[in-house]
Amino acid sequence: MDIAASSIWSAIWAAVWVFMAAKQHLTKVNQKKLVGLSKEEENVVYETQRGTKEWEKVVCHGRALIKKKELRELALDKKRSNELRLEGPCGLVLDWSRHQVTSETMRLLGDWAKARGLEEFLNDWSSGKIVNPSESRAALHQRLRAPAGETPSEVSAVRDIILRFAEDVRSGRYSTALNSRFESVIIVGIGGSRLGPEVAVRALQLNSDSSNLQIRFLSALDGFHDVVQGLNPHTTLVVISSKSFTTIETTANAARVRNWLATSGLDQDGIRRHTVACTAQINFQSDAYAAVFRFWDTVGGRYSVTGSPGLLPLALACGADAASRFLAGSRQMDLHLFNNEEQNLGEKRLPVVMALLAVYNARILGLRSGRCIVPYSSRLALLPAHLQQLEMESLGKPGGLDSTIQHILFGAPGTDAQHSFFQLLHQSPIPLPTDFIGCLRPPTDEIDDWVQWDIMLANLLAQPDALALGVTNSKLDFYFPGGRPSLTIMLPALDPTTLGALMTLYEHRTVILGYLLSINPFDQPGVELGKRLANTLSRYLSTGTFDEFPSPPQTSAPTLEDLSQSWTPATSWMLKRYNSIRPSMLRQTSQIPLHSTPATDSEK
Template identity: 40%
Template sequence: MSDSKLEAAWARIESLAAAPEAKTIRALFKADPDRFANFSQRGAGLLLDRSKTSVSPEVQAALLDLAVAADVEGKRALMASGGIANPTERRAVLHMALRSQLPEAPEACAEARATLERMREFTEAVHRGELRGATNQRFDTVLNIGIGGSDLGPVMVGRALWRAGDPMRPIHLGNVDGHGWETVLPMLDPRRTLVLVSSKTFTTQETMANAHLVKRWMEASVGPAGALQHFVALSTNLKATAAFGIADDHVFPFHDWVGGRFSLWSAIGLSLALSLGWDRFQALLDGAAAMDSHFLETPMDQNLPILLALTEVWHVNGLGLNRRAVLPYDERLRRLPAHLQQLEMESLGKRVTVAGAPVRRATGPVVFGEPGTSAQHSFMQLVHQGPKPVPVDFILIARPDHRHIENHRILLANGLAQSEALLTGRNAEEVVADMRAAGADEETIARLVPHKIFPGDRPSVTILMPHLDPFTLGALIALYEHKVFTLGALWNINPFDQWGVELGKVLATPLVRELEAGVPGADHDGSTAGLLAELLRLQG
């Protein structure tokens, strides 16, 4: 598609967004009694409801035209075939090969299956007690040391799915802050703990600092030689893992076509296989594969990831709404917003196009969130009555895995009520009527009416899941992964690199040496030099 047609498609979106009715949602329901049915789609066991947005049929048609003009389907085919979908690093992007059969990328799929088979054999050997620690005791705890994509995905999934009685207890150590280690230390018995060091390069500063700390702790209990029986590496750097002392048969690699924030399906997911059991880890992969098939095969006007991405384009580029809240109404998904922060903001926080030119439109919004109903007692005040709308993703689970049905009814009712309140709001007349019915005097009514008005017409989407299990969680995570790809295609940016995290890492190295030596360097800006000097004074 030519640049002129792409710009025409963008101009159409911007023209529709400038119309007075572009921000009105309630009127769309009045005009279309079947709006919920027309703007709800299903795939891989999930239901996506976009009816509570201002995407009208005309806007939807324009957004789909934009997807055609941006060649979303062509770029999708390139990714699935193993083409260079990450052009700055000249890499393929094949995380789908870790869980799906991709006919045009058979070599990657075969490599992925070989690694998964090794992971399965290792997991089952640990669970059978064939692999034990230095004191011949069975492992009952897996400690995963990683950061970023080597931590956030496994932490999120582990906390969502682990339950008492599962094969091993998962513990995660991500932040280099020693307080994190002190927090998990009382939960660990060195004789029964299997340690996974998750770093593709085996040079990640925070991860390796924690790995050496844990190694010293393990050596103090079972000796230097025995400690190495407790360590596994998830890495591609065999030279570095050997230098650490980890045998090659305890090293599980993953490929450069797997980005960190897309890697929980790879060897990085070994902590999940060990803690949940292989069958449940496989079900996680199967759920993601079901969403892969939906994404690759379903027409765009029914395709959940593409429609979710197009809705975000409408909000970000059409309406100028550059923030989004994620509210999972399930305590088990407490860490999902954090995982999505990395997945989306690290992928889509880009200021230049694939060709290196400055972007002409806004790209990734700020993502934040908390579980409901806790969020209702914190930032939802801003979402309801702040001067600028904040789109919300509500995630609801129909059936819980507990017997406290009344609690679950209250949870679901609150999730539905929040999205309904954002849509309908409450005008002055309704506020006055409610206050009079409650017996308020006229002076109080006049004073409080402006504060009690809810503007309404505030957008949200709802993702409804029948229950939370490995399959549905796999589908949910893959839904957001493919949304990120689609947004990258629409914005013409590369969502698979992350150069923005590099500079801080580079600058941290000399600062570590200066803090260790107690002598500040000369090559810092005035603020950093002053703060460094003050820190050294306070530590001295």
């Protein structure tokens, strides 16, 4: 063997050794994570070995199917198409016939999910057992939409109070400090306290029993002027929504809006009458608020659209009846998942089908880069942003069953998206699975709306076929490879009931996918370091001292607190540059409320 060949083989064996050592190290790390957990908690999130034999059957079947039939051939099979379509709660129809699967694939995936313990997990989750072991919590957002008598009395009591308050504001029974009607509402919140609620308000306000209330959302630290433009503080109600009331963006914006009310001439009693809060803080100081609407620490921010952060804005914008119908649609999707008597998990439960398809696409077809969401409704323009937080924050974590899967999600409403990133969907080297979401009815029954809806629906139906079938005619100037998986969700119409069901469908898909991949979908530890460092930098800004920057601690095991007290020379340079243009009065004292102890319970 010559020297070159010997070197190559040495490099290969070295790489193999490094890989095996790394694998062994990760196994030890994962085992250490289990220390201190009960057996019940361990099985809920961290178990990765269950279902190995069943997965081998999925792998063998999937590989054979890939060799035997291309997606374009499968998609043209009428019998198969009928088998891969399911009508769920509230008339939602899920069609996944443009995936490279058959009914046998779904049966095998369902067997794998059962062997993984999914049924037991769903029972544990719905019954209130701990399914968030890192924070030792249950996940009880599904109880927020259960009817009175099937949910704790305090949950239904808060819900009734919210709906009554919203109707009092809309009718004028609850009036301003000057005894006039409220004309506008500012919702101050971020993350789950803004994205889901704003999706619901924007989607439903057009067809609601309008009270002529303007609803605006304030989350960005530089968004104040845009939000208050044209509003009269004397006729504006402010809703401050924060799970912990320690999130810097929300507390800073809340202080800004309260100051806006004060400078308009309202006294402290007037400001109090114009301000309400939604929070999970039990010992919350409520003296400064006209009302405080509670939600619970067992409800994550990104899952709280049916709690007070989402229910109050929706009820104010669209009325108590619309908000109740939204809850009813969400509840129907809960019952579809938890009370379904079908034996095979991979065939009759919409959220499970969607989660299993995601696993199959990634682990069998190798489509690990992410996916795309395209709602064919401008009223659902913010849905991709909400789903980004829901899925990327829930699943974007290391470890689990397959750490190579990238839970990256992007999207935009069609047909606008067709003129931006659809080029990538059709011809990129790596296919991106896509969810198409549409409605059978236009926003109104005006003839012009129906005429334009014909065009909208034609585009919605054309794109999945184009992605699946492609064109292989070599005489064409362009080559459309096809074979790109997508699913279609069709709503009978966009109304409170169907929207509640749709948003809950994606909540459940996220949780189920997390369980199947051994990822805890209820925590978000990755955001903590950045928040802590931002708080440290804010304190340095208040002193104006930037000549020296702290170096990272010289230790093999720095703590999170150590790392949050140091930064790079590049950051130090930019801080000094920024400080040179700040108003001189701010170089000694900061007007931004700071928190030396960052929030341990984020808005996520």
